[in-house]
Amino acid sequence: MTGTFFGIGVGPGDPELVTLKAVRLIQQADVLAYLVGESGQSQAKQIAVLALEGRVAKHQDIIIPMPMSTRREAANQAYDQGAQAIREALSQGLNVAFLCEGDPLFFGSFTYLMERLNGECQIQVVPGISSIHAAAAELQHPLTVLKESFCVVSGRHTKEQLIDALRNHGSIVIMKAGRARPTILKALELTGRMEDAKYVEYVGRDNQFVENDVRLLQNEQGPYFSLFIVSRKERGTR
Structure with a gap:
């Protein structure tokens, strides 16, 4: 048996x-x-x-x-x-x-x-609660509304792939940001989406860290358990 x-x-x-x-x-x-x-x-x-x-x-x-x-x-x-x-x-x-x-x-x-x-x-x-949903709850930030497209990518993607996602989707989550944080920050800058982004690491843990202004982040590698949530500042209400 x-x-x-x-x-x-x-x-x-x-x-x-x-x-x-x-x-x-x-x-x-x-x-x-x-x-x-x-x-x-x-x-x-x-x-x-x-x-x-x-x-x-x-x-x-x-x-x-x-x-x-x-x-x-x-x-x-x-x-x-x-x-x-x-x-x-x-x-x-x-x-x-x-x-x-x-x-x-x-x-x-x-x-x-x-x-x-x-x-x-x-x-x-x-099933378990994902870090994406926990981070959105911590930020009190809707992941997607109305007709927005929603995309999940990884820090293991190339800069070109990240730029493509940021240009073509209203709402993006970038998982496993750690080592790729400098690349992600550059992609956000090149697509004009720095102000749309928020950053969370170790969500739900004692050492949780949240940054609502990603321009303040150090341009260096971060921890494995980190992510960016990116969504348009202006969102429809109807």
């Missing part, structure tokens, strides 16, 4: 934004799985701290060390090893819950494990 593999979205950082369904499944799971960084800490597990209260662990967690490298070979190897450990637990009839920051299927690390295990077991996904 094969266990079920759960992808549990735990949201962007605030432990109180974890859904009731996620809490229930985390507490009921036989095994928890999660990524850890080079520090040995798991951001997802830290976010799920309230859901973990009172949970009695009957089996050892599956810890997946993830190197902070732009080389996909290293990441793929980590996912291969993690998937194998999860596969072995599932083969024993154990239910495994993978804790994923934000939403599992929106830039989520769960996606890479699901691809490796798809067809081998039952898989269930519990």
Whole structure:
């Protein structure tokens, strides 16, 4: 008998934004799985701290060390090893819950494990609140209204791709801004959209930072967990 593999979205950082369904499944799971960084800490597990209260662990967690490298070979190897450990637990009839920051299927690390295990077991996904929606709520800033087009891009896109998105869409979110922050700021400047942009990093966490005037940002790399929300200053009201 094969266990079920759960992808549990735990949201962007605030432990109180974890859904009731996620809490229930985390507490009921036989095994928890999660990524850890080079520090040995798991951001997802830290976010799920309230859901973990009172949970009695009957089996050892599956810890997946993830190197902070732009080389996909290293990441793929980590996912291969993690998937194998999860596969072995599932083969024993154990239910495994993978804790994923934000939403599992929106830039989520769960996606890479699901691809490796798809067809081998039952898989269930519990959506989580994304950093986009948490940032919009923090800024009290609508993501899109009326007939506006809405575009999500990544800091991993080229400057030309960013410029194209900024010119052709009224509302844009630029995810994973970290290393690309100087490129993003330049693209905003070249498209005349500096005044349309707001910036948030570590949304929902103790070290959250918000900048409503991106011209004040340092023209240097920022943290991985950061994003820009860009929308037209003048928006229709009808």
